[in-house]
Amino acid sequence: MSIQVREYYHEKQLECEAEIKRFERQINIFSFLRLFVLIAGIFLFYQTISYSLIWLSFVLVFLLILGFAWLVAKQSRFQKHADYFRNLSIVHSNELNSLDRKQNIYSDGSAFTDDLHPYSSDLDIFGKGSLFGMINRSATNWGIVKLAGWLKGPASKAVIQERQFAVIELGANLIWKHHFQAVLLFANKAAEDQSAELFKFLNISIDKSASWLIIYVRWIPIVFLVTVIGSWFIPSLLILLSVLIVFNLIVTQQYHSRILKTDSMIGKMSRILEHFSEAILAIMDENWKSVMCRKLADDLKGKADKELSVQIKHFSLLISHLTFGLTAVGGILNVVMLWNIRQLFAIENWKKENHEGLKQAFDVLASFEALISLSSLNTNYPEWCFAxxxxxxxxxxxxxxxxxxxxxxxxxxxxxxxxxxxxxxxxxxxxxxxxxxxxxxxxxxxxxxxxxxxxxxxxxxxxxxxxxxxxxxxxxxxxxxxxxxxxxxxxxxxxxxxxxxxxxxxxxxxxxxxxxxxxxxxxxxxxxxxxxxxxxxxxxxxxxxxxxxxxxxxxxxxxxxxxxxxxxxxxxxxxxxxxxxxxxxxxxxxxxxxxxxxxxxxxxxxx
Incomplete structure (x- = not known):
């Protein structure tokens, strides 16, 4: 049976390599298209200027920006797919290495080594050449801690039996569990705990903002737009427009340190949260049979019938918007609509409503990582028994x-x-x-x-x-x-x-x-x-x-x-x-x- 498992991993690895090559070709094609569109756009823009076709020049610039943005987005999507299949190939390669008892890419649990524990040191549960090093498939720190806890002491009979059925289900569902591992592989052996700063931020109490400012931020885009249009017809409204600009700059400056502090804590979490959102979505989209997997999936249902994966993706988008607001273009948006303050209020509102839900989501991810770790034994050594x-x-x-x-x-x-x-x-x-x-x-x-x-x-x-x-x-x-x-x-x-x-x-x-x-x-x-x-x-x-x-x-x-x-x-x-x-x-x-x-x-x- 282990021969069949080995052949499966090898076959999947070859499939991944073929997909990587396919997407790399697409990436190269779109890189060339971006260059071609840029050169062609500059040439056509020069021609329209030469013939004094100003209106056509504006249309051309607009179309050039749209086309270039579409090509960049498409190429980024291909890059994302190529990265995913690289991770999936690493997952399959690691399973082949595991069968040969070579080095596991995941943590060996050395941090949990404890000579005073009743058995973990003598039985080689943690550390180099350990049981943990053999079975661990947890990329996140939460999953590593969860699996270590399961190996440090016996569970109740009911919990053991629930885990056994979950492990059997996951052990048979190779495509799903390897997809899940590939999605979370970014967190493996990261320089720092990817979620530590996020939860540090979530645990900080929210500074209450004035109610009038919340209302002002909500309506300022419309007020600013109406004032700009009105000043075209009524020049005296330019004075009001100047007042709005100065006032917006003053308010932005007052919140600048608070915005920078928020960005320093969670500014890099946008892409990371997308990965976590994708992993959560994978759990929720699967039709689970075992009781434990069903319970864990149910724990991911958010408030007001909004799935946590959607809520986390929305949070990721808010963080991206906040980071964008700190760029030069964002400076213009701050003048027009208090962009950064708007995103800050939205982030703090999300934090207030979804704080506990996010903690629960990470705990569910950790449980699935621990279960997948145990299931690696069931997959790679099907002749082993459940006690x-x-x-x-x-x-x-x-x-x-x-x-x-x-x-x-x-x-x-x-x-x-x-x-x-x-x-x-x-x-x-x-x-x-x-x-x-x-x-x-x-x-x-x-x-x-x-x-x-x-x-x-x-x-x-x-x-x-x-x-x-x-x-x-x-x-x-x-x-x-x-x-x-x-x-x-x-x-x-x-x-x-x-x-x-x-x-x-x-x-x-x-x-x-x-x-x-x-x-x-x-x-x-x-x-x-x-x-x-x-x-x-x-x-x-x-x-x-x-x-x-x-x-x-x-x-x-x-x-x-x-x-x-x-x-x-x-x-x-x-x-x-x-x-x-x-x-x-x-x-x-x-x-x-x-x-x-x-x-x-x-x-x-x-x-």
Whole structure:
């Protein structure tokens, strides 16, 4: 199936390249036509002047401006289409790279890296080579934050199921979701949050303007026009016209700083808002089947039956008008009709009526970006499963052929695991590099995926709604004067505290208390496990210490033993990375030390 997906992306990429070439040809043609019209217009204007056809000269100039403007508009439209297909080609190319496990063009979520989080650091949820870096398709900062939030903790069963159906729908609707990604690609890795200044502006209270000025601004274009026409017949009205011009200049100057401040905050948002408007329109025009997508689309319905996409497009137009008013031509319009003040009042009125609606629209866009991110797994790896959420009293984590999603399918080894409405602590022993740590991360990261509503890398999976807690990469800190052992104690304390204060917590511990001597390590590990049993805690402890495996005899109803081993073939180690029941009997540390010249060969033979 992945071959079919790859072929689809490649085919679409070729289609995009053909469209780009087609529009580039159109752009070149219209560039030539613009030059031709300009040269022809100058020549004809010169001819009309030569023959003293003044009236024809004015008509010619008027037609030249109209024709040139039409050509510019047409060429701009072709440029917009070419840019769109370039973005769409990038989207398809990125999916091909994702299948090959190459660099994703979207954020890897490094900003969310947190060593104190219950599991995100140990399970590689954020950062380089992370789960977030693999699945993220969010271009906007809002979408990135939304997706990160979904991966930081489990959702409720109802929300998980809603997301699952939405992900399935989006995963099958490739044309729509790639169009949506292409429209929002402009925001990807932008130098700054594209919407930050906009919402900063929207949150600033509006300075109330005098009611007489609002009325004056509304009627001044008509008054000015009537005065100009009247002065043609009644010359004394020129005095009134002069007064209007001077008064308009004074009023414009009084509002100049307010206008400049508004333009500095949102002046560059016009084109950006057009993109957002197009993305919103794409959501509203689609006939959604899943409950979550329908709910999100309904949230985009604005006031007075005006769709938010239309309202945002209108806002974009107002910003363009304000920016135009700061040009030389705009200066004339300010004299005639107080253009900038008119646009400022319109923007502030829009702000008052649509502030909350715009926030909601961005939240909907973020939700769709997060859903599309999760759906990338469903599209690219259709063999992965959606987990069933178990609500029984005890803990459930059942998986068939579960593998680590960050390891390519040809390299990873899948395993089965069964915890069926039970309270158990599993002890996993095994040789170095046999797969213990990877298996713990496999269970953890797939549970995170399952409880976010995404597909899991397994043939089938059933899991309780629970919080994962990991104890794996314990590091010292010179800045905080924290030793490895102290860091381990802090992590264990955090686990105990979480067990006291949270609901279901499933722990994954990899080689606890490694920062002390072997005697204290065993005694401490044994005490920790017995403390966890006393608190009815559930999880897995991976260790090299075979004495820990002996706890099964003392707690046969609570502790289970599993192991990963190696096969020795003529001093060659063979790893099968398969989980087996019981205790490990084969270890390889001495052989590994011998290979790098530390452990004497004869000593190894004696051992």
């Amino acid at each position: 069933e959420i178990n609500e029984q009293e005890n803990y459930t984590l059942k998986a068939k052929s579960i593998g680590h999603p960050l390891i390519p399918s040809l390299q990873r080894v899948d395993n089965d695991y069964l915890l069926d409405n039970q309270l158990k602590i599993d002890i996993i022993t095994g040789s170095n590099m046999a797969g213990k740590s990877t298996f713990l991360r496999t269970l953890g990261i797939n549970t995170v995926l399952a409880l976010s509503g995404a597909p899991s890398c397994a043939l089938s999976m059933e899991v309780s709604r629970m919080l994962i807690f990991t104890y794996m990469r314990i590091r010292d800190s010179l800045n905080e004067s924290t030793s490895t052992f102290k860091a381990e104690l802090d992590r264990l304390q955090a686990l105990i505290k979480m067990l006291d204060n949270s609901g279901k917590v499933y722990f994954l511990i990899d080689e606890m208390l490694r920062g002390t001597n072997s005697v204290d390590k065993y005694l401490g590990s044994k005490a920790v496990i017995e403390k966890l049993i006393a608190q009815n805690a559930v999880g897995i402890v991976a260790t090299h210490d075979l004495q820990i495996a002996g706890l099964e005899k003392k707690y046969p109803d609570y502790i289970r033993n599993y192991y990963f081993d190696i096969q020795m073939e003529a001093d060659e180690m063979r790893f099968d990375y398969k989980l087996k029941e019981g205790e490990c009997k084969t270890f390889n540390a001495s052989l590994l030390l011998q290979r790098i010249g530390i452990y004497p060969e004869n000593q190894h033979q004696q051992d």
